[in-house]
Amino acid sequence: MNKQKRREILERLRNENPHPTTELNFTSPFELLIAVLLSAQATDVSVNKAMAKMFPVANTPQAVWNLGVDGVKDYIKTIGLFNTKAVNVIKTCRMLLDLHDGEVPENRAALEALPGVGRKTANVVLNTAFGWPTIAVDTHIDRVSNRTGFAKGDTVVKVEEKLLKVVPAEFKVDVHHWLILHGRYTCVARKPRCGSCIIEDLCEFKDKTE
Template sequence: MNKAIRHEIFTRWQNDNPNPKTELEYSTPFELLIAVLLSAQSTDVGVNKATRKLYPVANTPQAIIDLGIDTLKSYVKTIGLYNTKAENIIKTCNMLVELHNSIIPDNREALEALPGVGRKTANVVLNTAFGHPVMAVDTHIFRVGNRTKIAPGKNVLDVEKKLLKTIPKEFLVDAHHWMILHGRYVCTARKPKCGSCLIEDLCEFKEKTEIDSY
């Protein structure tokens, strides 16, 4: 995989979807942070169902604190690991109120200091809420990076570093969303839909399928 091929791959994705967005529903950086915290090992669809009920009632750190842990759990109980996630959300909201005047910080160190926020979650918030050119590598991006050979790596940090190094700068802010959507809907885990893939001729995956359903 060389520079010219990578450029063509991202050019095609950009032409097909000029303004890619996360499928998590949010209207503020705080709502995004909470949605991402809830999304670990869960689907965006499931998270959105919960937050559509939660956010009209409480969508600020203080409002979440005022709900209390038990009421918060009642809103997110349909989501996997909801007990731990709710506890982390309450702790995070307390830190945001006490240390950040209820404002979501736009730097990695402060974000990763929040309970339940790891590197991937911090990267999602930095990229999606604040437009930082960072890569949040989830299972979809890890798979696409390795399968296509855009950025092969043994672990998520390897793939993240290679993507940051090799993706042309003009595509970097949106690359996270293009790769997630590609992995979620086209380059799927079990049966990739190679027959309807925009980059099939550029991809280095050796076991291509002929499934055309998009």
């Protein structure tokens, strides 16, 4: 895909949604960190429902730590992998308290050192909480990038590297939100909704649907 076509795709996505953000509900970097940590292999809707009950009770590292593993489990038992996630949440809170004065660090290495936080989660937090031009590649972004021809790669890291290379600076802060939403609602996995896609004429996918 050439530079001009990529730019047109990004401009159309921006025109449709000038101020995109995550569909996870949060009011602080800590709430975002916990929500993203819980969203692995789970839907944003399920995380939002659980956090709507937990955050009014506990939304700081100290308050969540005070809940303990069993207390956190009670709030997140509707979310996939909740046993492991509850342990990671508590360990993360302890590390934030011990190493970062209870604050979420604006630092990739420090974020990735937290239990249950990988590169993708760190990218989301750095981007959405702190405005970094990072691109968190999930299954939706991987699919959209490869299917459209926008940024091909056989691993999520390679897709991320390609996106960082080909996306102009002015779009970098918002591009991962646009691509996630496009993959979630239009360029869906089994049968993409090409007929209602605003970039259908620019997309290089060969097996388009009506």
